[in-house]
Amino acid sequence: TTAMAQPVSRFPFAPIAAQIDNTIHVPEGYSWDVLVRWGDPLFSDAEGAWDPQAGVSVDMSERVFGENTDGMELFNVDGREILVVNSEYTNRDVNLPHTDGGTPGSLDDVRILQHLQGVTVMEVAEDESGWSVVIDSPYNRRIHHNSPMTFDGPAAGHPLLQTEADPTGMASLGTMNNCGSGRTPWGTYLTCEENFNGYFGATGDIPADETVAAGYRRYGIGADGWGYDYHLWDARFDTSANPNEPHRVGYVVEIDPANPDATPVKHTALGRFKHENAAYAIAADGRVVVYMGDDERGEFMYRWVSRDAYVPGEDTSTLLSEGELSVAVFDDDMTGRWVPLTPATTGMDVAHIAVFTRTAASAVGATTMDRPEWIAVHPNASEAYCCLTNNSRRGLLNDDGTVRTNAGGDPMSVNAVNPRDTNRFGQIVRWRPVGGDHGAEGFSWDLYVMAGNPEVHADGPYAGTANINAGNLFNSPDGMQIDSTGLIWIQTDGDDSNEGDFAGMGNNQMLAGDPVTGRIERFLTGPNGCEVTGLTWSSDRRTMFVGIQHPDAPFPDGEGSLPRSAIVTVRRDDNGLVG
Ligand code: FEO
Ligand code: CA
Ligand code: CA
Ligand code: CA
Numbered sequence: 001t002t003a004m005a006q007p008v009s010r011f012p013f014a015p016i017a018a019q020i021d022n023t024i025h026v027p028e029g030y031s032w033d034v035l036v037r038w039g040d041p042l043f044s045d046a047e048g049a050w051d052p053q054a055g056v057s058v059d060m061s062e063r064v065f066g067e068n069t070d071g072m073e074l075f076n077v078d079g080r081e082i083l084v085v086n087s088e089y090t091n092r093d094v095n096l097p098h099t100d101g102g103t104p105g106s107l108d109d110v111r112i113l114q115h116l117q118g119v120t121v122m123e124v125a126e127d128e129s130g131w132s133v134v135i136d137s138p139y140n141r142r143i144h145h146n147s148p149m150t151f152d153g154p155a156a157g158h159p160l161l162q163t164e165a166d167p168t169g170m171a172s173l174g175t176m177n178n179c180g181s182g183r184t185p186w187g188t189y190l191t192c193e194e195n196f197n198g199y200f201g202a203t204g205d206i207p208a209d210e211t212v213a214a215g216y217r218r219y220g221i222g223a224d225g226w227g228y229d230y231h232l233w234d235a236r237f238d239t240s241a242n243p244n245e246p247h248r249v250g251y252v253v254e255i256d257p258a259n260p261d262a263t264p265v266k267h268t269a270l271g272r273f274k275h276e277n278a279a280y281a282i283a284a285d286g287r288v289v290v291y292m293g294d295d296e297r298g299e300f301m302y303r304w305v306s307r308d309a310y311v312p313g314e315d316t317s318t319l320l321s322e323g324e325l326s327v328a329v330f331d332d333d334m335t336g337r338w339v340p341l342t343p344a345t346t347g348m349d350v351a352h353i354a355v356f357t358r359t360a361a362s363a364v365g366a367t368t369m370d371r372p373e374w375i376a377v378h379p380n381a382s383e384a385y386c387c388l389t390n391n392s393r394r395g396l397l398n399d400d401g402t403v404r405t406n407a408g409g410d411p412m413s414v415n416a417v418n419p420r421d422t423n424r425f426g427q428i429v430r431w432r433p434v435g436g437d438h439g440a441e442g443f444s445w446d447l448y449v450m451a452g453n454p455e456v457h458a459d460g461p462y463a464g465t466a467n468i469n470a471g472n473l474f475n476s477p478d479g480m481q482i483d484s485t486g487l488i489w490i491q492t493d494g495d496d497s498n499e500g501d502f503a504g505m506g507n508n509q510m511l512a513g514d515p516v517t518g519r520i521e522r523f524l525t526g527p528n529g530c531e532v533t534g535l536t537w538s539s540d541r542r543t544m545f546v547g548i549q550h551p552d553a554p555f556p557d558g559e560g561s562l563p564r565s566a567i568v569t570v571r572r573d574d575n576g577l578v579g
Contacts, residue, residue, distance in 0.1 A: 071547075
């Protein structure tokens with residue numbers, strides 16, 4: 001009866017309630033299934049290679065699906081469905097069960113960890129029993145911390161990128177902490193290197209060179225790393241021996257899913273920072289625009305515009321190597337602009353801008369943001385969105401009364417686009433480029449949503465915006481894609497305690513938002529402890545692939561099994577389109 005009284009909804013599903021259990025929920029009329037779990041084989045010689053008690057051998061560790069699935073994109077190559085997926089990080093203890101708490105005791109231990117992260121390219125196919133990985137497909141490929149790749153762009157070959165092992169500064173090994181994803185209009189995959197700093201450590205003195213040392217401070221590269229201990233076994237990660245190695249990560253990397261022999265390319269032109277994802281648009285004059293966030297408290301949002309126009313069918317190999325990188329300034333009057341990072345604006349040369357991009361952005365007075373995560377470009381309207389996931393330190397004061405800053409000393413004052421101190425809920429900013437041209441300098445902006453909890457905070461900023469209600473509570477928007485119908489799919493990576501400020505939000509989840517009405521409805525809930533991250537579709541749009549990262553209870557295989565990150569498929573029972 002109520003259905004008749006409601007306005008016509010463009011949501012093709014009945015929203016679901018928040019959940020606190022250890023499985024996935026989707027709306028009535030939809031079903032989900034598991035496609036692949038961390039450790040599942042990509043090749044027949046790796047069947048059974050991963051064991052929940054023993055982990056995987058070093059030889060087999062690069063022949064199984066990686067851990068902690070994140071951004072992903074699907075490509076149709078000659079009629080075959082090729083899914084390319086990031087593996088962001090690894091849980092050391094479960095992958096090195098023979099060690100003391102996951103601390104590597106050998107180079108082989110380090111190699112196992114290195115192999116389980118990076119990127120997986122795999123063919124997937126559907127039959128009557130659902131989707132599965134095509135074992136031994138010629139497209140299947142693992143790209144990890146040791147895979148050869150090349151540099152292009154302004155820093156390629158520069159002394160800052162030269163190491164003893166690579167005096168040319170042109171050849172890198174590996175891509176790491178692969179977080180969000182992107183794709184190009186010419187059918188390649190973009191993987192984005194985020195928290196690369198955590199893999200490095202030092203066995204001796206950190207280099208004295210002031211530019212290098214300042215970069216280490218800005219990017220958080222310390223002597224101990226985050227526990228991977230690569231530097232004790234693999235000198236490449238020992239910054240006292242190889243001070244330039246950290247300059248060789250933190251980029252957007254292009255991978256050709258159609259050619260398993262193609263060497264991935266690290267595009268230094270798109271800057272070095274803790275890249276979340278890379279969302280493309282085409283400017284009015286045909287140039288390629290790539291929007292990117294730097295996910296750290298008080299860091300920035302960037303835009304890159306190619307020098308040359310994209311012409312379908314013509315050579316695209318240098319499109320992402322020559323162009324202009326800019327950083328966002330958001331004014332409180334709800335306009336903003338992209339400020340170019342050039343030698344004239346920053347006082348830095350082009351190679352230093354590419355390598356120390358954060359420093360360049362600070363020099364032009366960019367707006368410090370509440371941790372920019374995924375950006376999504378609307379396919380049918382001139383607008384784009386960025387998830388500003390949270391910022392627990394926004395607006396806080398130091399002991400001396402000054403406002404807290406980012407690592408570059410830029411203040412994190414409360415402002416119109418980051419309007420709340422101690423922001424634990426997050427918001428999504430939307431911008432519309434002047435003249436509908438993503439290549440334009442200026443834009444107008446608004447907040448599509450400020451997450452909050454109106455059940456706990458009756459009014460004021462922590463209640464959230466008017467499109468937040470008891471039925472769609474969430475916090476910490478992170479992953480985001482806009483489908484071909486214009487629905488915004490929002491994935492969360494937040495506090496799932498379901499208590500206090502977060503009461504009623506349940507587990508992390510995926511919601512859909514209507515960009516026109518602002519209405520947001522819950523579509524999927526994840527298992528306990530997980531983050532929902534990574535979303536793409538089959539070519540026929542009848543299957544949605546959703547990533548479940550770091551569940552902390554036995555998912556997906558139930559009681560007694562080890563929790564495993566996994567990709568799940570979601571379909572309509574009537575075989576209809578899902579976005
Ligand atoms: Fe890897 Fe910012 O999420
Ligand atoms: Ca993320
Ligand atoms: Ca996050
Ligand atoms: Ca994550």
